[in-house]
Amino acid sequence: MDTINPFAPHAWVSSIDWSRPWLASVARIGQPMVAQIAQGLPVHAALNQYLPAALQEAGLRFVPQEALPDGVAYETFIREQRCVPTRDHLHDVFNGLIWLHWPQLKLHLNQLQAQAIARDGVGQRRGPLRDAITVLDENGAIWLAPQPLVEALRARQWQRLMVELRPLWAQSCLWPVGHALLEKLVQPRKPMTAHVLCLPWTPDTAAALQASGDAVSSALDAHMARDMLVCADVLATKPFSPLPVLGVPGWWAQNEELSFYDDPLVFRAARPTT
Known part of the structure; x- marks a missing residue:
């Protein structure tokens, strides 16, 4: 497979398949925007x-990367100036799309990052909280x-999760929020894995979110920005579970053949506890 030049917008138009399930929540804006x-x-x-509206009310906008002064931390600049430095690059296209669809969550994560930097400095190591925020921001998904x-995901019981419980997936909702994850999935490969943050589920909540269609991100965004799962103390524990995203039922035709899940290099067993 040829590698896409992330700095070549003309290549993105033909390379991004907006019908992919993992792009469903961002395609309505993403497709015409990339064409522009x-x-x-x-x-x-x-x-x-x-x-x-949430970004307009916050006074936030996107600016060229050159607007970021030397020596100023990216997250600090966003928090203080209400400007997101943006390159003409595919990675930043998906970052921007996540900002557009999850504005309150992104503002909340930026606030946590900026507060940590103000308290501890940038440093050579991010520390547990900033590490966890980076994982969610770059490679995360909300489930x-x-x-x-x-329970099956957390135990890495892949046969139970993907085969025995397969009908239950119709009652679930999975939203990628990691922009690097979406960039990688432009050229999908079996080992690609998301770091999943699992939300409490009730039948009423699931039905309401599934019925809301394109508005699902807006409804969930406000909830996520104030949810205890994304408070600093919980995030610092890295409460994520790895999920090979092409194994999600309905997301990849090859996983209809259930032997797809027999690959131990992708669907890895849980580490033994000591």
């Missing part, structure tokens, strides 16, 4: 055309699922 970028509109300017699925 391919015609010469800078990424930051394209993103500014679609600012949701609302019945408890048996969550």
Whole structure:
């Protein structure tokens, strides 16, 4: 498979398959926006055309990468200046799309990052909290699922999760929020894995979110920004579970053949406890 040039907008238009399930929540804006970028509109300017109310109320906008002064931390600059430095790069396209669809969550995570930097400095190591936020921001996904699925994922019981409990997936909702994850999935490969944050599930909550269609991110965004799962103390414990995303039922045609899950290099057993 040829590698996509992340700095070549004309290549993105033909390379991004917006019908992929993992892009469902961002495709309505993402597809026309990328087409505009391919015609010469800078990424930051394209993103500014679609600012949701939450970002407008926060006074946040996207600016060229050159606006970030030397020696100023990226997260601090966003918090203090209400500006997101943005390159004309595929990675930053997906970062911007996550900002547009999860504005309150992103503002909350930025606040936690900036507070940690103000308290501890940038340093050579991020520390547990900033590490966890980076994992969620770059490679995370949010999963609302019945408890048996969550327990099987946490135990890495892949046959139970993907085969025995497969019908239960129809009652779950999975939203990628990691922009690096979405960038990688432009060229999907079996080992690609998300770090999943599992939410408490009830039938009423799941039904309401599934029925809300395109509005699902907006409904969940407000909840996530104030949920205890994304408070500093909980995030610092890295409460994530690894999930090979091409194994998600309905997300990849090859996993209809259940031997897909027999690959121990991808669907790895849990480490033995000591």
